[in-house]
Amino acid sequence: MTQLDSPKNETLEVGERLATEALIVDVDGFEGPLDLLLSLSRTQKVDLLKISVLDLARQYLAFIDRAKELRIELAADYLVMAAWLAFLKSRLLLPPDPTEEGLSGAELAARLAFQLERLQAMRNAAAQLMARDQKGRDFFIRGIPEKLEMVRHVTYTATLLDLMQGYSRIRTKDEFRPFVMDRNNVFTMEEALTKMRGMIGFAGDWTDLASYLPEDWRKDPARRRAATAANFAASLELAKAGQIELRQSGTFEPIELRRRCDW
């Protein structure tokens, strides 16, 4: 919090000042190089507008050197700042080179001073903001808020289309039959399997698959097709299970089956 206070270090004694310069090599305590610079600048007895950026650069570089001596790991941005300040220092010390483009050393120094001043200003502003009356601490909201009651007014409506669809729905109710698969002429493989399982035990030798068709499934072509397909699929299942053997002497010849002996 003391960081947020306006600088009161202006009254520091020379001894203290030196101590501050030399000894605080605790980089952890600073939030980046700008923060460090701001702290160092407080050791100068002037306000930020009149700060000697040259002195500040010297202080910062000395600080970084000291940190290096102590083998303190410095974050990259501290080193970048150090390099930049070294550059700034040389610019400030050497007479300006008229051929060189860009900002002069004095201008760069002014920018740095501005940045420091702005950071300090923001810290002061933050402190002022937090010192304001705050909700829930200094002033309070309504303790028993009243609920906004919702009153619904419902109007019902329908369209002519709704009306007509409603009517047609009633009038065609009798015609309506829910869709179901017509299973009259379907002989399932499960049925075929059950039937065949019961029969293969009695047939000792090769028998035609067609002979396994149930009596009432032989005449009607649709029923016959369904039963044949089911029986064929069932015979494949049984062969796969190792219960029967299948043979066919040629294409379109009857398929014959017999029970496996080892079964």
Place this chain on the structure above:
Amino acid sequence: MNETENQENISDQSLFEAPPISEQERMIEAILFATAEPMTVKALNERMPHGCDAAEALVNLRKRFAGRGVNVMKIGNAWAIRTASDLSFLMQKELLETRKLSRAAIETLAIIAYHQPVTRADIEEIRGVSVSRGTVDQLIEMEWIRFGRRKLTPGRPVTFVVTQNFLDHFGLESARDLPGLKELRAAGLLESQPAIGQFISALDEDEEIVNEGQSELFEG
């Protein structure tokens, strides 16, 4: 020395001298506003500085709020600031909602429109289910149906007919303008499809009607 004595006097005073009553009023105003529940006089006094008299300040505060948008009210033996009762309508928000009429109501309405005048028994026979009182009441309340003449059958049951409101709402000149079953089917308005065989013949039957071009009827 003198100064210290003086200061002591002041703090002594403030220990025993209560804030002016107008200040106490402010305090109660703030407390009643911010607390989550009504406060008893005792609780108020406990909160306020030593020497305050909440009961007296409350009387003043209550007068001050008389006739205002909120009032200081006694609830049980505790006090609270509440909305003035004549303004309670501000705490309500009216929601206008439009809902589709229920299927039962639409079907009942349709039967009345197509077959009017019909008795309740007629409706039940056509729909195949009993008609709830609520459905009929709702349609009457909407002013879409009304009672017609009693039927000249045993028991002289009441009949229902559709109203002018109904015709206005549905944009009809008269109930006779309602399209017939075949026209409905021609316009693809039949929800349930007849079994395939029936459907094919229906297509043949209805061909003419399609050509008559009734479809504009359904555009409304």
Place this chain on the structure above:
Amino acid sequence: MNETENQENISDQSLFEAPPISEQERMIEAILFATAEPMTVKALNERMPHGCDAAEALVNLRKRFAGRGVNVMKIGNAWAIRTASDLSFLMQKELLETRKLSRAAIETLAIIAYHQPVTRADIEEIRGVSVSRGTVDQLIEMEWIRFGRRKLTPGRPVTFVVTQNFLDHFGLESARDLPGLKELRAAGLLESQPAIGQFISALDEDEEIVNEGQSELFEG
């Protein structure tokens, strides 16, 4: 039937004649007392009968509560009643435990409030360190900052601005009322200037750095 007619009459009347201003004051008093959240003039007008002018009544009401235990406060374009801050000592029980904000979060908040709309890069430039995601997230979660419009600079970066909740929390009528804002602006400390880091690259590339006046935001 009679009742319906009566109601219609009343609403007809209110359609054409707004209640007297003193009555509107009462209504606003009731509504503001009933809610904990600030209410906009628009929301107030919607709640009140047709023809009311909340803005005018609010001015009167604010005067009426000046110096009282609770005050009518303007927060952005909304209004709320809050207890007078000198009475906070009475509210120990209502004290809200506020989360301790880190120094980084407080500084970031201040920078956003004073410089808004600002990009993350702007904040980093002012503080001289990178802004951790958690800091921004925390402020957004507290609903003290929100995203503003994207900046019209390369990459169209998002900006941050403070919210109505922020104003409400710190009892500010608008961001213009931030303490010391005028002085900071007069000193040129709210203008953005290229940072040192940018200088380094500018030295190489001679990049043009766009100077944007941030102040117009506070005029809204």
